[in-house]
Amino acid sequence: MDTKTKVPQALKAKVMLWTDVSYHDMEEICKMQSIPDLESALCNVFGVHLPEPKRGVLLEMYVQTVLFCRECNFKKEQTSALLSIIKSIHEANIETPLNNIEECFKYCKDLLLCHSVRRPPFSINLFSFEEVECILKYIHNSYVRHYKLYKYIFTTQLKLDLSLTYSETPHQDEPPVEDSSAPDDENLMEKETEAAPTTDSSSQTQEASIEEPEGATLGFSLSVPSELKALIEKEVREQMVLVSGQLDQRMKDIADQHNSALDSPLPNHKAKK
Numbered sequence: 597m598d599t600k601t602k603v604p605q606a607l608k609a610k611v612m613l614w615t616d617v618s619y620h621d622m623e624e625i626c627k628m629q630s631i632p633d634l635e636s637a638l639c640n641v642f643g644v645h646l647p648e649p650k651r652g653v654l655l656e657m658y659v660q661t662v663l664f665c666r667e668c669n670f671k672k673e674q675t676s677a678l679l680s681i682i683k684s685i686h687e688a689n690i691e692t693p694l695n696n697i698e699e700c701f702k703y704c705k706d707l708l709l710c711h712s713v714r715r716p717p718f719s720i721n722l723f724s725f726e727e728v729e730c731i732l733k734y735i736h737n738s739y740v741r742h743y744k745l746y747k748y749i750f751t752t753q754l755k756l757d758l759s760l761t762y763s764e765t766p767h768q769d770e771p772p773v774e775d776s777s778a779p780d781d782e783n784l785m786e787k788e789t790e791a792a793p794t795t796d797s798s799s800q801t802q803e804a805s806i807e808e809p810e811g812a813t814l815g816f817s818l819s820v821p822s823e824l825k826a827l828i829e830k831e832v833r834e835q836m837v838l839v840s841g842q843l844d845q846r847m848k849d850i851a852d853q854h855n856s857a858l859d860s861p862l863p864n865h866k867a868k869k
């Protein structure tokens with residue numbers, strides 16, 4: 597087939613696969629009988645210049661393909677086409693470290709189909725139906741079954757470096773931070789409340805004593821402190837109720853935070869340490 601025939605690029609790559617190994621190269625390969633000589637010839641034909649173990653694995657794959665073709669009494673062009681098919685499947689496999697076994701096997705069947713049906717310039721009937729079936733079994737047993745091994749050797753290994761950052765959360769056995777400060781606020785408010793009325797009562801008592809006439813009765817002078825005391829107690833109760841409500845709300849918020857921390861799948865600080 598003329599290599600200059602104008603066909604779509606994808607189909608052209610499939611049809612012209614057997615040109616990877618020229619007729620002269622096949623002459624040299626057919627002359628080699630020993631395994632070392634065959635490896636040397638295939639290394640020159642495919643340009644295998646890889647470090648071990650990649651070089652040995654790749655040459656073994658090509659050598660076994662040539663031996664299979666000899667067992668099946670394939671012609672030179674058939675052997676050349678099958679070597680190119682094996683090479684293309686292997687290159688499709690090692691393109692990615694991800695699992696693409698289904699795509700590779702489908703690609704293999706498409707290549708065999710293009711070389712088993714006469715439809716120029718899109719395909720050529722190099723192999724019969726029986727030969728295609730035999731080749732498909734060989735590729736499955738020799739390459740597809742060891743698909744992960746080839747991928748592991750020839751593809752770049754990816755490593756995941758995962759780092760986690762945990763936000764600060766209070767321990768379950770530790771008391772909330774608000775509990776220690778809340779009583780201080782309450783005591784402070786009580787002290788301010790008690791201090792303020794004391795000053796007011798003393799000043800009001802002094803004013804009352806100044807404004808009282810000398811003939812005022814004792815009962816009137818004692819009624820003023822009792823009213824102030826009742827007023828102070830009322831203010832203190834209101835302040836206590838207000839502070840108690842604030843504390844209850846804070847305790848509820850802290851309980852919600854603890855419940856959300858327990859429900860979260862993230863480990864606590866003890867596991868982290």
